[in-house]
Amino acid sequence: MLERIREDVGCVFERDPAARHALEILTCYPGVHAVLLHRVSHRLWRAGLKWAARFLSHLGRFFTGIEIHPGATIGRRFFIDHGMGVVIGETAEIGDDCTLYHGVTLGGTTWEKGKRHPTLENGVVIGAGAKVLGPITVGAGARIGSNAVVVKDVPAKATVVGIPGRIVSALDEKFRQRAETARKLGFDAYGQVPNMPDPVSQALDNLLDHAREAELELAELRQRVEAGGAARRASDEAVEP
DSSP: OHHHHHHHHHHHHHHOTTOOOHHHHHHHOHHHHHHHHHHHHHHHHHTTOHHHHHHHHHHHHHHHSOEEOTTOEEOSSOEESSOTTOEEOTTOEEOTTOEEOTTOEEEOSOSSSSSOSOEEOTTOEEOTTOEEESSOEEOTTOEEOTTOEEOSOBOTTOEEETTTTEEOOOOOHHHHHHHHHHHHHTOOOTTOOTTOOOHHHHHHHHHHHHHHHHHHHHHHHHHHHHHHHHHHHHHHHHHOO
């Protein structure tokens, strides 16, 4: 249990640049509080103490604004960023290293008992306000864009946007270059995809393109300066008596 808590706290440093130290995370991050309470309530649920588990879950919802049913199965290093309005249903299954932003719903589409909520495989990221509904599977490493509504299975490493959710085409080289530049700058635009008609996204793309061009020009200039320095040293050595 303590190992899980350390992992839950440690993953925040990896995914939230605003995090400064462990005390801040433990006292000021409702997503972490909700996950820690769920770890306890889930154990109570599995032990057959259903009412106690639901009551603890209810207290967690009251204090954090995040509703996680104690029957939900959650893997390691799960991070809920901001968190307000997140809802995770009873039969939801979440793998390791997943990330949810505020307003996300992992909900059901039927009143029938049994498996009725989504399964997220490892490394899934779901943007703010997205709704993933029904007993579907979101493949490992997939990204769900903000405010998307997903009701069908998502393959691994795919990106889904829109209402209803649709899988966008494979990332082109230009987008991969932008993503690499963004990682170097420490920036990640919540489920951004290459063909979203968003003027803000386009402006960010232009900035990333400019940053990459400047980086390439600087690298070329550095090579020229180093080459010129080497040539001058060789010339000086040649004229020495």
